[in-house]
Amino acid sequence: MKNKKSELQEQRSVILLSGGLDSAVTLYFAKKYGYDLTALIFSYGQRHEKETECAKKLADMVGINKYLLEITLPWSESALINRSIEVPYGRDLEAKDIPLTYVPGRNIIFLSYAFSLAETIKAKRIFIGAHVEDYSGYPDCRPEFINSFEDACNKGISRNGIEISAPLLDKNKKDIITLGNELNVPFENTWSCYSGTDKPCMKCDSCRFRQQGFEALGLVDPLIRDSK
Amino acid sequence: MKNKKSELQEQRSVILLSGGLDSAVTLYFAKKYGYDLTALIFSYGQRHEKETECAKKLADMVGINKYLLEITLPWSESALINRSIEVPYGRDLEAKDIPLTYVPGRNIIFLSYAFSLAETIKAKRIFIGAHVEDYSGYPDCRPEFINSFEDACNKGISRNGIEISAPLLDKNKKDIITLGNELNVPFENTWSCYSGTDKPCMKCDSCRFRQQGFEALGLVDPLIRDSK
Numbered sequence: 001m002k003n004k005k006s007e008l009q010e011q012r013s014v015i016l017l018s019g020g021l022d023s024a025v026t027l028y029f030a031k032k033y034g035y036d037l038t039a040l041i042f043s044y045g046q047r048h049e050k051e052t053e054c055a056k057k058l059a060d061m062v063g064i065n066k067y068l069l070e071i072t073l074p075w076s077e078s079a080l081i082n083r084s085i086e087v088p089y090g091r092d093l094e095a096k097d098i099p100l101t102y103v104p105g106r107n108i109i110f111l112s113y114a115f116s117l118a119e120t121i122k123a124k125r126i127f128i129g130a131h132v133e134d135y136s137g138y139p140d141c142r143p144e145f146i147n148s149f150e151d152a153c154n155k156g157i158s159r160n161g162i163e164i165s166a167p168l169l170d171k172n173k174k175d176i177i178t179l180g181n182e183l184n185v186p187f188e189n190t191w192s193c194y195s196g197t198d199k200p201c202m203k204c205d206s207c208r209f210r211q212q213g214f215e216a217l218g219l220v221d222p223l224i225r226d227s228k
Numbered sequence: 229m230k231n232k233k234s235e236l237q238e239q240r241s242v243i244l245l246s247g248g249l250d251s252a253v254t255l256y257f258a259k260k261y262g263y264d265l266t267a268l269i270f271s272y273g274q275r276h277e278k279e280t281e282c283a284k285k286l287a288d289m290v291g292i293n294k295y296l297l298e299i300t301l302p303w304s305e306s307a308l309i310n311r312s313i314e315v316p317y318g319r320d321l322e323a324k325d326i327p328l329t330y331v332p333g334r335n336i337i338f339l340s341y342a343f344s345l346a347e348t349i350k351a352k353r354i355f356i357g358a359h360v361e362d363y364s365g366y367p368d369c370r371p372e373f374i375n376s377f378e379d380a381c382n383k384g385i386s387r388n389g390i391e392i393s394a395p396l397l398d399k400n401k402k403d404i405i406t407l408g409n410e411l412n413v414p415f416e417n418t419w420s421c422y423s424g425t426d427k428p429c430m431k432c433d434s435c436r437f438r439q440q441g442f443e444a445l446g447l448v449d450p451l452i453r454d455s456k
Binding site: 067069070071072073074075076077098102103104105106107108109111112113115116117119120121139140142144145148149151152153155156157158160 | 295297298299300301302303304305326330331332333334335336337339340341343344345347348349367368370372373376377379380381383384385386388
């Protein structure tokens, strides 16, 4: 079979954009380095649309093309999707077990679509905001998964040579916020809270990781400041 | 992280069911060997719904649970989805290049959803009807892709140990039809043609592979016989 690797465009990239803090920093990082980006945003039945609204706005602010895909995982028992399961509060942030908010195969599915899009538009790279604190709990954020998945998918497409870039992989929330500040990321246009309340609940894992990061830097999250 | 491999149920399986001849034979094969099956059927913007109608009917005939997912690949330039591109006729069936009907990442996406479902319902196995004639043209039907993808996905889920079974992988269409006859597969309830005409067009690659198989066995495809 003909290897179409050479058809890939070096700077053209797909970015998985959730609207959370991590993917926003990844977006501004990739933009700074001159990548020609197309955003892929998923609405997958989350409890609220705040995250995807932020994602769309971020893509528009940076001025890149975007695809919004609505997908369903009707079998999911995750607290992020299934409204009969309560979002867990007060979990040990160092815990190594799988949180109730885990959506089986979420990044596997997101990255699969990203490979389909990247191959079609001849993009050389896929950006994802996965990082070290996530993979204590979410197996699809671990580097061994990401490396192995990149390898596997390149065997299943015709224009092989597509790379997954996870520039935040070894960073914690504090490092990510520091980088975001350097890049002038509009944190007020990001959403991390698992709940869809007007203001972040400040109790779920995602809120707590975020606030730990800002507090460690002696900063106030603009999302909290502005909502007061 | 806790390995939840032991939670997987040995006989419980997910089957990717397209409504084509190959997945129908895979279904009857898995059923014969006593697997407890849940079908996963995709509507991905094909030119017609005949295939998915067949898939739903086959699942009901065999009496298994089914999920029908509607997904979109708005960037696709495949002749199977994009109606502005004509389905190609008269292609050399031995050709090694990628056909116009190739949908980038299709099996990558289908298998990703299958892993999400399998992990959720604690299924040990995913059945797929991929086979040798497909992977001359479709890279996501190649054994090296399937093996590598199984390995990668197990690194990205919490209940690892899920296997991909492709029982037709090394068979050609003739072998598959022979097996299907032994298993009493109702070929009249399968659809292979890329077009959505009342009768199979008999000109597209998929029709031609199918008819070559029946003819090599001195048989008449019941889909043709019944439509005459």
